Amino acid sequence: MSGDPSKASLWADADVYIADDLTTANPATVAEAFSNEWGLAGLLNGEDGIEEGRDEDKGDHYAWGGILVRTSRKNFKMTKKFTALEDNDVVRGLVYPGSTATTIVVPRHGPKKVSFEVRDDDRIERLITRRFAIVDTIGTIKDSEDELKKYEITLSIFPDGNGVLFDRQSTDVVTP
Template identity: 40%
Template sequence: MSGSIDQVRLWTGADLWVAPLATAIPADLTSPMTSETAWSAVGLLSEDGASESRDEDSNDFYAWGGRLVRTHRSKHKRTITVTCLSDNPVVFKLVNPGSTVATDSETGVNTRTVKVPKSEKQSFTLELFDGDITRRRHFHTGEVTEVGETALGEGDLQAYELTITVYPDENDVLYVDYDNDAANAVTP
């Protein structure tokens, strides 16, 4: 049997970070993505983890006699889905772009004014952990384009399932992974 167990990843923890468009991530993996930077954590994520999905059209072309000679691919779309368990201002803004929160300094009462969602592109980074291995998947441009149903009862946790659509940059780059995984190292 070929292969190595050192190349198998089980992401046992993760954080999702959001920042204004074009916000750079820390220069190295030892520098934390903390509140001292423009990055904000969404908080606790569901144990179900994140999922990445692809959608694209393809059109097959055949020669006379039925032999496949070419496939044309177009309309590629990539999304990331994650469920946020925290109910905080960061998640509120992702779920309700263009809405506001105000806190009365005397009473401590928060007022959330929810408006019809507006398009709001941002930068996202999904930070994954497997023991000493860290991977930061940086999405230069993304947008929450779908929010799942939210349970409001005693039988289920209140959670926000967010689908983030990833937009390519001018060079067709969807995202860049940064990791310290020796199994992925290449030698020149």
């Protein structure tokens, strides 16, 4: 058999952590717990997983005779989507920011620091936004007798000035 099966990922558990203060400190290592400044989105829909979307404008440039000479790429955008199953303070802060226990207002989404953590036994990987994320879309929220209420949340990830999207922490040994 070719390849290394230990490099294939099938994650058994995941969490999404949210911090409203963009200066909130990251845990120093993947072994360190998140501080109380980070809120937990709670139960996530494992079947939906955490999806990563990428979008960019691509242009092909041709010479006379229809010969492709160059492709340009610009306006890169990354999104991360997850489905929360809990109606808690963290999820409400993403879905209905500015609302209270007694009123729901038109959402005005602001920047959040976000960490996506996936786990399988002793293997852990975290992606923590270097700059911030902003809620891009909220999927349909359905009250039903047959299905759990779900909050499908898509976040746009904003890179820093060097194009860095995430700080990565992992138990995987990475060799250059």
